[in-house]
Amino acid sequence: xxxxxxxxxxxxxxxxxxxxxxxxxxxxxxxxxxxxxxxxxxxxxxxxxxxxxxxxxxxxxxxxxxxxxxxxxxxxxxxxxxxxxxxxxxxxxxxxxxxxxxxxxx
Amino acid sequence: xxxxxxxxxxxxxxxxxxxxxxxxxxxxxxxxxxxxxxxxxxxxxxxxxxxxxxxxxxxxxxxxxxxxxxxxxxxxxxxxxxxxxxxxxxxxxxxxxxxxxxxxxxxxxxxxxxxxxxxxxxxxxxxxxxxxxxxxxxxxxxxxxxxxxxxxxxxxxxxxxxxxxxxxxxxxxxxxxxxxxxxxxxxxxxxxxxxxxxxxxxxxxxxxxxxxxxxxxxxxxxxxxxxxxxxxxxxxxxxxxxxxxxxxxxxxxxxxxxxxxxxxxxxxxxxxxxxxxxxxxxxxxxxxxxxxxxxxxxxxxxxxxxxxxxxxxxxxxxxxxxxxxxxxxxxxxxxxxxxxxxxxxxxxxxxxxxxxxxxxxxxxxxxxxxxxxxxxxxxxxxxxxxxxxxxxxxxxxxxxxxxxxxxxxxxxxxxxxxxxxxxxxxxxxxxxxxxxxxxxxxxxxxxxxxxxxxxxxxxxxxxxxxxxxxxxxx
Numbered sequence: 001x002x003x004x005x006x007x008x009x010x011x012x013x014x015x016x017x018x019x020x021x022x023x024x025x026x027x028x029x030x031x032x033x034x035x036x037x038x039x040x041x042x043x044x045x046x047x048x049x050x051x052x053x054x055x056x057x058x059x060x061x062x063x064x065x066x067x068x069x070x071x072x073x074x075x076x077x078x079x080x081x082x083x084x085x086x087x088x089x090x091x092x093x094x095x096x097x098x099x100x101x102x103x104x105x106x
Numbered sequence: 107x108x109x110x111x112x113x114x115x116x117x118x119x120x121x122x123x124x125x126x127x128x129x130x131x132x133x134x135x136x137x138x139x140x141x142x143x144x145x146x147x148x149x150x151x152x153x154x155x156x157x158x159x160x161x162x163x164x165x166x167x168x169x170x171x172x173x174x175x176x177x178x179x180x181x182x183x184x185x186x187x188x189x190x191x192x193x194x195x196x197x198x199x200x201x202x203x204x205x206x207x208x209x210x211x212x213x214x215x216x217x218x219x220x221x222x223x224x225x226x227x228x229x230x231x232x233x234x235x236x237x238x239x240x241x242x243x244x245x246x247x248x249x250x251x252x253x254x255x256x257x258x259x260x261x262x263x264x265x266x267x268x269x270x271x272x273x274x275x276x277x278x279x280x281x282x283x284x285x286x287x288x289x290x291x292x293x294x295x296x297x298x299x300x301x302x303x304x305x306x307x308x309x310x311x312x313x314x315x316x317x318x319x320x321x322x323x324x325x326x327x328x329x330x331x332x333x334x335x336x337x338x339x340x341x342x343x344x345x346x347x348x349x350x351x352x353x354x355x356x357x358x359x360x361x362x363x364x365x366x367x368x369x370x371x372x373x374x375x376x377x378x379x380x381x382x383x384x385x386x387x388x389x390x391x392x393x394x395x396x397x398x399x400x401x402x403x404x405x406x407x408x409x410x411x412x413x414x415x416x417x418x419x420x421x422x423x424x425x426x427x428x429x430x431x432x433x434x435x436x437x438x439x440x441x442x443x444x445x446x447x448x449x450x451x452x453x454x455x456x457x458x459x460x461x462x463x464x465x466x467x468x469x470x471x472x473x474x475x476x477x478x479x480x481x482x483x484x485x486x487x488x489x490x491x492x493x494x495x496x497x498x499x500x501x502x503x504x505x506x507x508x509x510x511x512x513x514x515x516x517x518x519x520x521x522x523x524x525x526x527x528x529x530x531x532x533x534x535x536x537x538x539x540x541x542x543x544x545x546x547x548x549x550x551x552x553x554x555x556x557x558x559x560x561x562x563x564x565x566x567x568x569x570x571x572x573x574x575x576x577x578x579x580x
Binding site: 013048049059065067069072073074 | 250
């Protein structure tokens with residue numbers, strides 16, 4: 001499970017300011033660590049911003065995988081949220097949600 | 107809900123328009139989508155609780171559509187992914203409150219398209235995302251996936267994503283376009299039919315030019331390697347067919363993320379599941395359900411509208427949706443022949459006009475014959491099951507001359523994406539041996555259409571509730 005976190009990129013994603021007024025941010029936990037995110041934004045986006053790019057390991061080769069299609073098709077961004085497997089790109093951020101990466105296949 | 111005349115699946119431009127039209131003509135219609143609101147991918151709403159300060163053309167179109175739906179009183183079921191449809195029709199979906207079953211005599215399937223990405227070494231690296239996915243991140247989520255980007259593939263999404271990245275304050279290291287300048291010029295006459303969209307495209311190009319971004323025409327991604335600080339992308343020259351010209355024009359870029367996409371593929375899950383007749387149409391994105399001008403398929407009561415019936419873009423999808431809604435109303439006796447013909451005429455005219463532009467974009471995004479041939483043997487074709495090209499080729503050599511045989515032998519296409527990511531590539535590889543995409547066939551439609559958690563389907567049904575038949579006498 002820890003293996004997928006090693007490749008956190010130095011340059012993470014960022015929220016673009018100006019076009020949207022976002023609600024006040026909330027805290028979620030990702031693999032036990034606190035992460036600040038906007039309620040309502042897709043969990044996949046929040047994870048990219050927090051630098052969590054690798055979200056799971058592929059089933060046969062154990063390669064790191066992350067959000068790819070971002071429209072609920074490829075299932076590469078599947079993570080555990082409060083104990084349930086969900087595609088992060090189709091899951092809105094909620095305050096206090098507990099996210100575990102590396103859960104599927106690895 | 108048993109009192110329904112029509113269920114429309116997919117609330118993008120096509121589906122929402124179909125529902126509005128059918129509702130206007132007196133049909134009891136339910137509009138279903140897995141997203142939290144209408145708009146589809148192209149007119150996607152910002153996340154709930156977010157307020158938009160500036161709106162572009164697509165945002166405004168989406169807002170108009172959502173306002174029209176809200177004002178109409180069309181019944182909607184958002185956040186309801188449909189996972190099973192059986193004859194007749196019975197539709198099973200899972201909503202926030204649990205599983206739901208609906209019955210309806212008619213379905214308009216308006217499930218849109220997904221993106222084709224032709225594999226290359228490193229396409230599975232985290233930080234490599236689809237062009238369409240990058241669009242969703244940029245436009246709906248207002249999120250930049252990283253600082254330095256490389257944008258690669260083909261079609262109008264290339265300049266759109268690159269310009270969006272620049273506007274957001276990101277850097278574009280390069281645009282890598284499969285098409286040549288000549289390919290773009292060839293579609294210019296069709297693009298001129300929509301000066302508004304052409305103008306927007308030229309605006310993007312001007313922004314990119316001002317920022318000094320280089321477009322590498324007739325190039326493609328050769329490989330991506332993960333490095334200490336990000337990703338190293340190597341590009342190289344390709345020929346007309348999209349095949350690499352042995353090592354020519356090779357360049358490297360250090361980037362944080364890559365957006366790559368090779369066109370759109372119609373979503374035919376529902377029509378395949380229900381056994382409608384399909385045909386392969388290269389210029390419309392791949393396999394599509396055979397339908398008449400109103401969207402009626404070979405299955406009675408099943409209609410298709412929008413990009414799911416062949417890539418033609420949002421403007422055409424709106425008109426296709428209207429025609430499908432109109433056709434269902436006519437088929438159910440809500441209007442006579444004359445009223446039907448009168449109503450259909452202007453919609454058909456607008457549809458043909460819109461399709462002209464959409465077809466030109468679709469041509470730019472169609473799969474090129476040499477693209478799949480240059481995938482290295484050790485590259486993964488199927489991301490879900492980690493199946494390489496070499497494994498696919500071995501199965502083909504052993505006699506898998508059709509896609510479902512290949513799936514059974516290699517597990518290619520058997521994972522959670524249900525072959526949506528690898529289908530186009532696998533089919534092209536099989537077709538190279540079996541002669542044509544028609545001969546290679548396509549995945550048999552299978553439920554569940556979307557992964558569904560078993561415990562949700564079971565509800566509070568427990569082991570003790572299982573009816574046990576009396577044992578037969580010995």
